[in-house]
Amino acid sequence: MSGTVTAEAARLPVLLTQLRLPTIARLWPAIAETADRESWPAARTLAALLEHEIAERAQRRIARHLLEARLPPGKTLDRFDFNAVASLSRARFMALAEGDAWLAQGTNILLFGPPGVGKSHLAAGLGHALIDAGYRVLFLRTTDLVQQLQTARQELKLATVIEKLDRYHMLILDDLSYVQKSQAETSVLFELISARYERRSMLITANQPFGAWNAIFPDPAMTVAAIDRLVHHAIILEMNTDSYRRRSAETRAAARQLTPQTEEPQLTHSGD
Ligand code: ADP
Numbered sequence: 001m002s003g004t005v006t007a008e009a010a011r012l013p014v015l016l017t018q019l020r021l022p023t024i025a026r027l028w029p030a031i032a033e034t035a036d037r038e039s040w041p042a043a044r045t046l047a048a049l050l051e052h053e054i055a056e057r058a059q060r061r062i063a064r065h066l067l068e069a070r071l072p073p074g075k076t077l078d079r080f081d082f083n084a085v086a087s088l089s090r091a092r093f094m095a096l097a098e099g100d101a102w103l104a105q106g107t108n109i110l111l112f113g114p115p116g117v118g119k120s121h122l123a124a125g126l127g128h129a130l131i132d133a134g135y136r137v138l139f140l141r142t143t144d145l146v147q148q149l150q151t152a153r154q155e156l157k158l159a160t161v162i163e164k165l166d167r168y169h170m171l172i173l174d175d176l177s178y179v180q181k182s183q184a185e186t187s188v189l190f191e192l193i194s195a196r197y198e199r200r201s202m203l204i205t206a207n208q209p210f211g212a213w214n215a216i217f218p219d220p221a222m223t224v225a226a227i228d229r230l231v232h233h234a235i236i237l238e239m240n241t242d243s244y245r246r247r248s249a250e251t252r253a254a255a256r257q258l259t260p261q262t263e264e265p266q267l268t269h270s271g272d
């Protein structure tokens with residue numbers, strides 16, 4: 001190796017760090033060696049290095065988005081048993097999981113159903129899938145969100161905080177029905193809904209359908225206005241089945257009674 005090559009090789013780590021190209025910094029010695037040995041044209045070597053950087057950059061971005069999304073772990077769509085919810089079409093839901101048009105229009109998804117039917121699991125599963133497809137998602141318990149927004153309002157930062165939430169293509173508001181208007185001004189929730197209207201999507205899960213939403217917003221007029229905006233572009237899914245949690249516990253109990261001699265039967269769901 002000539003003196004110049006060595007000097008250049010010595011400078012590379014600094015240059016690559018400055019340009020924030022960690023993958024090339026890691027891989028270039030091996031790729032350069034192959035290129036030298038096989039007499040690759042410079043363009044081929046350069047393309048190989050850049051392709052590796054781009055591929056890993058996409059992976060790093062997805063890993064970052066997954067971390068920031070705060071999704072409940074393990075609740076992915078491939079672990080969701082669609083056969084357990086007759087009212088839900090797996091094909092339709094998988095189409096939603098690709099994102100595209102409905103996210104571009106700021107369409108909302110409203111998931112209604114009693115406790116234990118899999119609303120949070122399904123919401124998180126959709127979140128996981130959208131992140132894999134390159135979107136940004138944030139999963140929040142609605143009561144926590146309302147609290148954060150109220151604090152922001154007290155600090156005169158409500159508009160800034162709502163604007164920051166714009167970076168998420170989909171906000172998941174889990175358990176909207178647990179919000180009480182006694183939680184002081186739930187009008188912060190209305191402001192969020194208005195700000196995202198026709199621009200950015202929300203997925204809302206709730207035990208109670210609209211009829212009971214007067215308990216959430218400060219007055220009936222605001223309830224109507226909030227529902228109006230939410231449903232204008234919305235996909236409404238009702239999950240009116242029995243609790244999956246309870247059903248799987250019952251299946252377990254029944255299986256134990258039927259097969260007292262054998263070992264624990266294999267279940268698809270561990271229960272919690
Ligand atoms: P909800 O939010 O409607 O109260 P969850 O999503 O928390 O219900 O579901 C309760 C538990 O049952 C979770 O552990 C969830 O993973 C599981 N579960 C519910 N429905 C299904 C399903 N169809 N397939 C697999 N697991 C499910």
Ligand code: MG
Nearest residue numbers: 119120174175
């Ligand atoms: Mg839930």
